[in-house]
Amino acid sequence: MLSKAADILRHAKFLVCLLGAGASVPSGIPDFRSSTGLYSQNVAAEEILSASYFSLYPEKFYAFYKKSMLYPQARPNAIHYTLAKWEAKGRLRACLTQNIDGLELLAGLKTVLQLHGTVTRNHCLKCNGLYDLNYVIEKGTPVPLCTKCGGIIKPDVVLYEEPLDQKLLQLARNFTLKADVLLVIGTSLRVYPVAGLLNYFNPSLQKLIILNKDETPFDREADVVLHLPAEQILPEIDRLVEEQEI
Ligand SMILES: [Zn+2]
Numbered sequence: 001m002l003s004k005a006a007d008i009l010r011h012a013k014f015l016v017c018l019l020g021a022g023a024s025v026p027s028g029i030p031d032f033r034s035s036t037g038l039y040s041q042n043v044a045a046e047e048i049l050s051a052s053y054f055s056l057y058p059e060k061f062y063a064f065y066k067k068s069m070l071y072p073q074a075r076p077n078a079i080h081y082t083l084a085k086w087e088a089k090g091r092l093r094a095c096l097t098q099n100i101d102g103l104e105l106l107a108g109l110k111t112v113l114q115l116h117g118t119v120t121r122n123h124c125l126k127c128n129g130l131y132d133l134n135y136v137i138e139k140g141t142p143v144p145l146c147t148k149c150g151g152i153i154k155p156d157v158v159l160y161e162e163p164l165d166q167k168l169l170q171l172a173r174n175f176t177l178k179a180d181v182l183l184v185i186g187t188s189l190r191v192y193p194v195a196g197l198l199n200y201f202n203p204s205l206q207k208l209i210i211l212n213k214d215e216t217p218f219d220r221e222a223d224v225v226l227h228l229p230a231e232q233i234l235p236e237i238d239r240l241v242e243e244q245e246i
Contacts, residue, residue, distance in 0.1 A: 006240035016179035020187020026231040050160035080107030126151030
């Protein structure tokens with residue numbers, strides 16, 4: 001299956017990848033959806049990370065957010081670096097990601113669509129003033145406030161109850177339609193609307209490769225499915241791609 005994946009990737013003319021939480025796990029960022037330890041005061045993480053909870057209890061939101069969602073020490077892993085290498089070579093055209101950690105950009109990837117937003121960008125709800133992650137970490141107790149107007153600063157992360165950026169989602173759909181090869185890494189493909197991008201996949205025109213530790217609803221449509229650690233598999237596939245190129 002590794003050599004089949006390498007063969008597909010070697011012939012790819014317009015490769016697009018879709019990353020989920022599993023791609024950040026090797027960087028030490030746990031997948032809060034599959035984690036059981038991230039409950040606070042009997043309130044589910046999904047409830048705390050909702051727009052209504054944020055507006056009602058910004059202090060409690062930030063206490064949880066800073067403890068459970070921010071990993072400023074995290075560094076990209078072999079998945080990000082392999083993809084960045086492929087993008088630099090012109091093999092990869094776009095990286096669609098559900099991850100909010102910004103590791104794709106840190107690894108040097110350029111065309112990154114952060115569909116669920118990012119913790120690295122934050123804005124004042126009153127005056128739209130922009131703040132970086134450091135400001136939120138340093139001034140975020142109990143709630144980070146705008147230095148210009150005193151307004152509450154909100155992370156540019158898509159919270160529960162909030163829609164995704166529709167322009168960005170449309171752009172992601174366009175990339176998905178245009179791709180001749182889709183490479184899915186570290187997502188169960190169960191979180192919508194991002195998982196819905198796979199509904200644009202056309203098996204008669206496109207190839208699909210899925211690298212995820214668990215099964216996904218799209219496994220049967222995929223040309224290659226590998227339930228193995230992507231951070232080990234992807235560099236191995238890269239090596240095979242390069243061998244075949246010689
Ligand atoms: Zn402000």
